[in-house]
Amino acid sequence: MGANVQGAMESFFWECISFLRTMVTNFRNLERDMKSLRAETDDLSAQEEDVMTKVEREEVEKGKKRKREVDVWLENVKRFKKEVDGAEENRNEGRISRYKLTKHIEDLKAEVVQLKEKNGFPDGVAIHQLGIPSPQPAATLHSDSANATMKRIWNHLLDVEIRKVGVYGMAGVGKTTILKHIHNQILHSGVFKSILWVTVSKALDLYRLQEEIASAIGLDLSNRVDNEENRSSKIHAELSRRERCLLILDDVWKPFSLDRIGIPEPNQTNGFKLAITTRSITVCRGMESERIVKVEVLLPEEAWDLFEEKVGGPVLDSSEIKPIAELIVKECDCLPLAIITVGRALRGVRDVSVWRNALNELKCSYTEIDGMDDCVFSRLMFSYNRLRNDRIKDCFLYCALYPEDYKIHTEQLIENWVGEGWIDEMENTERERDKGYTILRELIDSCMIKGNDSEYLAGRLDTTELHDLIRDLAINITRVSPRFMVKAREYLEETPRVEEWVENTKRASLMDNKIKKLSGQPMCPQLTTLFLQGNHLLTEISNSFFENMQGLRVVDLSKTWINSLPESFFALKNLRVLRLDSCENLHKVPCLATLKHLRVLSLESTLIKELPQGIEELVNLRKLRLNHTSRLNLFPAGIIPKLTLLEELEMGGSGWRWPSDTTRAAADIKEIVESTKITCLQLCFEDVNGFNNLVGSGKVSALKSFHIALGKTGPHALRESYLFWEFRLFEKML
CATH class of the missing domain: 1.10.8 (Helicase, Ruva Protein; domain 3)
Known part of the structure; x- marks a missing residue:
């Protein structure tokens, strides 16, 4: 009996110990869970503050209305925080059992996780209030020119005949600011009953654009399984029911179908109007803008x-x-x-x-x-990244080789692009030129370069130039890849140091400096373009200078004082373009027979008395320029027939006058008449017989451009003869 009692007491004792241990453990777990719940609640409170800040900003600054789902979330957070406070009070005062309290805390912990997950609101926390358009915060317009541009756009939008207006200009010029001012003025004018502002993403995402427009008109597209057509139909229906609606799409980068988005096609019947801002006139055209306004830089x-x-x-x-x-x-x-x-x-x-x-x-x-x-720079860089392909980007970056504020001759620029291989070599130079001008127009339309049209060239671009900051952007890009060395117009007096000629350099410009001698043997096997023009003091180039530049395709030595070319130059077997214009100390050009890939040879305004030896070996030569070579006294017979691809021969103001026939070892006009490729011609005739032979041959009908002088040279004689010939041609046509 005693043993049984003792055993029962021991069992009871250990049960008490176990109970106490459980109580202690539960107490500790409860404290831990409560502490964890409080930490989660504090995080939730911080998120609540962030959401409220966003809501207030949208409501106060933009006049929007918070979404119902945001209100529900905020109400749930408020209720939840009260429950947490109640749980803490119950723990402190022991109002309910610890078991129930523990279970309640576990439920609260699960709920807080759900609340925190729902606070993202990826589609925004507010929507435009129907019928209550919101003003756009806009910086002050700082110039008369900006105000004048705004007035032009304003007038277009008020014109009942105009339904689409495109506004374009380079990054940072003030397009969005001007449109915001117009938007805010229209709000108070009563011209439109509904005004919508939507910023288009840089990388056009049609799905997101639908979301943005839906948000602007208070349309719920939360059903994400809805297909594009259904979403488009909903947007179209909502926009179509609005009278006199103006939709402004800011920062459009690519044309898109209005119908695909759900935007009604603007017309006078529906009273709908569309205005866009973009950095490219091409986008304005692609969106079929009826009026296009360019926002220019300041005066x-x-x-x-x-x-x-x-x-x-x-x-x-x-x-x-x-x-x-x-x-x-x-x-x-x-x-x-x-x-x-x-x-x-x-x-x-x-x-x-x-x-x-x-x-x-x-x-x-x-x-x-x-x-x-x-x-x-980030905005300018994005414009660069949006250029259509790497070839267009290369053509743009090439312009950075020229000095700041330099007017680049487009004809030479395009020849260089062809030389670099960015424009495919075609059956005639006119097609290459057309392709080059198309690229130039694309860069101009994208506001990456500035173009200067020439009246003399019937609207064709004569020169182009880079905006200073865009040139800075290009140079920054070319410090890495593709690697350029640009030291144009930096008043250099010596050749750059050896370490500056980096081996992977693609292009180098030392133009418009004061270098007297090019020395050394730079290791630049990948170099394709070298600009040295405008170094008026340059008299000497070391014999080995070009030895490690076998990849060169374009070399410009114009306006230097050299009298010859170094030996290493004639090993440049990849050379396509060579310019030696206005080298006024150049009396003779050495044999060029090794440069068989040469396409453009320009020797304008030099003192040469004869053509370079081996010129007949240049079987790929397309353009030969000898304008103003006043001392040239012979054009040997037999050269023109061997230059079977020659299309452009320019000898305006040259000392050589083409005879009608000759018994000397000189060429006559018959060689030009029999050439099947020459389509551009500038020359002076020795006598009227040569002129008549050209006219009578019918060759003139194959020429696309010509300047012809008779007897004497000079710009006035050249122009007068040109006009006379045009008159003769007109008379013949009659």
């Missing part, structure tokens, strides 16, 4: 006024700072975004060293000026 005086405003007037009163400031504004090249960014970065700065450093950074094509990379 110089407007650029200075804007800079002065951003910097703060008193700083510019300094006699040391003001001249530097004027140069900084010039470097910004009248681009509003750049002027604003640099001006803000220098606002209130009175240290002239900081100003000089800013100017130097802008000149050197790189900058650590606050905001320039993020605000300016």
Whole structure:
């Protein structure tokens, strides 16, 4: 009996110990779970604050209305936080059993996870209130030209005959700012009953664009399994029921079908209008804009006024700072975004060293000026990345080889592109030229380069140039890949150091410097273009200079003082383009027979008395330019027939006058008449018989351009004869 009692007591004892241990463990677990729940709740509270901040911004700044799902979430968070507070009170006061409390806390922990997962709201926290368009926050318009552009766009939008308006211009020029001002003015004008603003993504995503438009009109497209056609139908139905609706699509990068999105085709019947902003006129055309307006950069005086405003007037009163400031504004090249960014970065700065450093950074094509990379170059870089293909990008980057503010002759530029292989060699140079001008127009339409049309060339581009900041962008790109060495117009007096001739350099420009001698033996086997033109003091090139440049395809030595070419030059068997124009110390060109791939040879305004030896071996020569070679006294017979691909022969102002026939060892006009390829001709006849032989041969009908002089040379004689010949041709046609 005693033993049984003792055993029972021991069992009871251990049961008590186990119970106490369980109680302690449960207490500790409860504390741990409560602490974990409180941490999760604190995170949820932080997320709640973020969502409320977003909601307030959308409601206050943009006049939007919070979504119902956001309200539900916020209400659930509020209820949940109360329950957590209640659980803590129950724990502290022991109102319910620990078992029930533990179970309740576990349920709360599961709920907080769900609440935190639902707070993302990928489609935004608010929508436009139906019938209540929201104003767009817009910076002040800083110039008369911007206001004039805004007025033009405004008038187009008010014109009942115009349904689509395209606005384009380079990055940072102020397109969006102008359209925001128009948007806000229209809000108060009553012209349109419904006004919608949608920013299109940089990489056009039609699904996301539908979401953006749906959000703008308060249409719920939350059913993500809906197909594109159904979504389009819903958007179309909602937009179609709105009277006098204006849709502004900002920052469009690619044309797209309105019907595919669900946007009604604008017409006078539905009163719908569409306005877009873009960086490319091609997009305006692709969207069938009836009026296209280009937003230009500021005028110089407007650029200075804007800079002065951003910097703060008193700083510019300094006699040391003001001249530097004027140069900084010039470097910004009248681009509003750049002027604003640099001006803000220098606002209130009175240290002239900081100003000089800013100017130097802008000149050197790189900058650590606050905001320039993020605000300016990133936008310009995106324009570059959006160019259609690598070939177009290469053609654009090539323009950076020329100095700042340099007017690039488009004819030469296209010849260089062909030489580089970016334009396929075709059966005639006219097709190559047309392809080149098409690329130029594409770059101009994308606002990557500026074009200058020539009246004399009947609207065809005569010269082109790069905006200073876009040139800086191009140079920054070419510091890495493809590798360029650009030292154009840097007042160099010596050849760059050996270490600067990096082995993987693709193109190099030393043009417009003061180099007297090219020395050394640079190791640049991948170099394809070398610009040396404009080094007026250059008299000597070391014999081995070109030895390790076997890949060269384009070389320009124009406007130098050389009198010969080094031995290593004649091993450049890949050379396509060679220019020696205005080399006024060049009396003789050595034998060129080894340069069999040469397509363009230009010897204009040199003092040569005879053609280079071996010229008849240049079987791929397409263009031979000998204009203003006043001392050239012989064109040997038999050369033209051997140059079977020659299309353009230019000898305006040359000392050689073509005879009608000859018994000398000289060519006569018969060789030109019998050439099947020559389509561009500039020359002077020795006598009227040669002129008559050309006219009577019928060759003239195969010529696409010509300038012909008789007896004497010079621009006036050349032009008069050209007009006379045109008259004769017209008379013959009658």
